[in-house]
Amino acid sequence: MSIDAQVQKAAEKLDHHVADIIKWHFSPDTGSPFWLDWAKKQTWSPLDEISNFSDLCEKFPNFQDEWLRDLPNEVWVPKPYAGRPFNIFETGGTTGMPKQRIGWDDFRIDYTAFSETLDDEHFPRNHFWMMVGPTGPRRLRLAIEHLANDRGCSCYFVDLDPRWVKRLLANKQFDQARAYMDHVVEQALTILKHRSVSALFTTPKLLEALAERKDLVKAGIKGVFCGGTTMDKQYARFLVEEVCEGGKIGFVPTYGNTLMGLARHHPIGPENDFSIAYYAPQPRAVLRVINPSTNQNVPYDSWGRVELTTLTKEFFMPRFLERDEALRRKPWAEAPWDGVAEVRPFGAMEKNIVEGVY
């Protein structure tokens, strides 16, 4: 099938999925209190007027993230889930009252699907993983463990509190931040010294720090699954060529968060100047790169603001403007829809963004 045909097919699948999800969240039998109330206040009816993704983009305003901060979690429970205890997941490095997303099975569905994109050579089955990064109230912790389990593996964990790091860096307590990073790295090295681990999930900075203290290839690491911060082309190249020793360790960058799930990456190398493009797990989530003032996609290979729409039965979040900007990339045979590349904090070129060690 040609790529155009694949794109067309994926778009049709998305449109059907949008129609199903709208029906689910805005029907009294299945919808959540929030969306049912919201619909009552509108002068238009989502049930009647949204039949595809294009309608959704045109009709829905941007999702307000304060809703996830200010409203009680119960308002997001779709009726069929009522009475089932839910997981409460929080977003990454924010301080103050965090944004919370509730969920039941989404993280398992998302990460089981993601597992199919990993190869057995670098992420061998029936072995051991280690996650070194933000655990705590984040979806990531359970998701990584599920991903490992899905591949027959068990997972060790070393925690990193990104909120504390952010505070240290904002207060210019760089020595403290370094000491905290050393503390995290030492715990990870202790595990690597005493236990056999073949796959790592960590952040780029922690991966660098680990590799500076230990030969990861000799330590038996075969694959690294990495996410959390900006990776420009140069940094991605450095991680692939030097930290992961030019492919001896498989390097899988990811883009994801509590609200979306996990976007997979297009393979990177000298052929594409190590420009990392991510593709959302469509149709369960859709990423657009847009000009927020026109609500239109920017041209391919141009910079725009990243906009996320999450479309699962557990959670509906239309047109949430991420705090990131990215290049819009063309569809790809394994993900025949738009990708987002070289993601960086919105306005990164104009100001210094505190990202630090995580």
Added chain:
Amino acid sequence: MSIPHIPCLRLGQPYRSFNESEVKDYRTGTAKATLSQVNAGIIRRDLMNIGKAREALLKFSTRELIEISAKAGELFLNTDLPLGGDGYLQSPQDYMETLSSTSGLPHVMVRRNMEKINYALTHVELILNGLTRGIDLSVLDDGFGEQSGSPVCFYPTTEALGLVMPSNSPAVNSLWLPSIALKIPIIMKPGREEPWTPYRLIQSFIAAGCPREAFGFYPTDHEGGGDILRLCGRALIFGDKSTTDLYAGNPGVQVHGPGFSKILIGEDEIENWPDFLDVMVSSISDNGGRSCVNASAVIVPKYAHEISEALGRRLGPVMPLPADDPNAILSGFANPKMGHWIDSTLETDLLEKGAVDATKPFRKGSRLVEAQGGTYLRPTIVHCDSMNHILANREFLCPYASVVEVPQAEMLSSIGPTLVVTAITKNEAFKKQLLGASNIERLNIGPISTMKISWDQPHEGNMFEFLYKRRSIGMAA
């Protein structure tokens, strides 16, 4: 038209980054070259292999490295050298014009800086002799030997000299040059607007036969610069007082900040002050007034008003001239905001009672001028009524000096830490006090410009003592 690309040098090997910055003509904004910018992790990884760089230097004797340095000095001054990896060759004239166009330094000053660097490289033996107080070169090769009948043994304090370089004055590169003959590789973050001089120097060394592994050249960000200072064991940084304060007390970091250099005239010579006007003018304004050895204060027991007026008369009318004018005195600001900041700071501080701008009546126009396509600050001489005035002990990146009346008996206690003092006196008691003063790094006695430095006497930190430590040694017969 394509422009050269200056790569990072990873232990001498060119590395082109995907991240590039542009080095621009400060007047037109035209890019003169692109510069590879690397992430800090690259520097940290290369430092893990720095032993190889030192091993490469250890294959040479000190004598051989002195000869290589001398040859590099000649090449630097007179020869076309590679600029980046695309076959570009940079002639000495190209170097002078390009550096002038991105730094604001007039050609005549770049040329003077080139000659200074050439002198330093062709006189490394003299410099080492001064730094080591005459140790036989074989001691440096063998690590031990004898000096004046006593056994001596030295060991290196580091495997690399870290350098976080400034953009404002090419001659500061002369500070690290002895490191190569001392067999210590360099790991450098060049100034954002001045990659030209260190890159050309490195190419000169390599062309002269020095192992390329000895040179790490890493245009990088703040994190990278911080890691160079943190991980090299010994490092030099150049900066303002806030930088100086940040690393004060860190024995591994030698900070080169403001010099607060001064001219002191003793009571015995003050009646002859007009005879010393030329020394004062050159001390204040040579090299565009940008060096830490430029005088930023003239301290006198009397005639402060007359002296400030005479200096104002001489320096006030100085105007920016075209970059290629041999009489150019002023440098343009590569970053115009810096010029604006200095001008507004001076204006604000002059509002404080007790200071008069002695150049103003002779300037005929504003201090800050847009001329020759750039932003310039014309000289400023301020007559302050005491050392307590906010402008009495300041240093700016332009020809600036205060003139203050202080009784001779109080001069040394009032001047604070001072890099260079030129004391014009023949009074033996005052000379003795000056020789005993702990707040002066270099002392000139007599009418010698503060700008005159001696290569065989370090005036700001001793590179040999920074890079090597003496230890006691015993050897069985």
